[in-house]
Amino acid sequence: MEITAADALKIHREADCLVSGDQLAAALDQMATQITKRLEDSAPLVLTVMNGGLIPAAELLIRLEFPLQMDYLHATRYGNATVGSELEWRIYPTTPVEGRTVLIIDDIFDQGHTLAAICEYLKQNGAREVLTAVVVNKLHDRKVDFSPDFVGVDVEDRFLYGFGMDYQGFYRNANGIYAVKGL
Numbered sequence: 001m002e003i004t005a006a007d008a009l010k011i012h013r014e015a016d017c018l019v020s021g022d023q024l025a026a027a028l029d030q031m032a033t034q035i036t037k038r039l040e041d042s043a044p045l046v047l048t049v050m051n052g053g054l055i056p057a058a059e060l061l062i063r064l065e066f067p068l069q070m071d072y073l074h075a076t077r078y079g080n081a082t083v084g085s086e087l088e089w090r091i092y093p094t095t096p097v098e099g100r101t102v103l104i105i106d107d108i109f110d111q112g113h114t115l116a117a118i119c120e121y122l123k124q125n126g127a128r129e130v131l132t133a134v135v136v137n138k139l140h141d142r143k144v145d146f147s148p149d150f151v152g153v154d155v156e157d158r159f160l161y162g163f164g165m166d167y168q169g170f171y172r173n174a175n176g177i178y179a180v181k182g183l
Helices: 004-012 021-039 054-061 111-124
Strands: 017-018 045-049 069-076 088-091 101-109 130-138 148-155 176-179
Touching: 004 069, 017 021, 017 045, 017 148, 021 054, 021 101, 021 148, 021 176, 045 054, 054 101, 054 130, 069 111, 101 111, 111 130, 148 176
Parallel strands: 045 069, 045 101, 101 130, 130 148
Antiparallel strands: 017 176, 069 088
């Protein structure tokens, strides 16, 4: 069931802010320091997972002061839905990954199916090394056997949106991590 912009506004007004914009900025600074220590000499290819990774990638990339190349991909289990299904590849990266160190940036590590599948695809296509960075790690025990290399913040297991994550297509632009009231 699609919601209207008025519905989204009402939901946002009632939502709980779990991580403020200032807290996110501090987490991104810390992630950038860790990523720089690990990758500054490798000229990595950075892949943004669309659409959720767009805002986190933009905010993180301006903090990385070493040579890198950028591209994107679009693989999703959610679309605008609230429940994940089978992985759908919408756009594959166009930059060759063979022999490269690749850093994937995404918004959230929930169960990990999407990120694990992306990593596997890149390894099968010859990436020398694949690392992952997520702004949000959702805390629960339903994850695949995989962990991101760089994590910004840990957040409770609720329905989240903001800073790249959406609620039925709305509020990816919210400067913070919000939880829908009651979800």
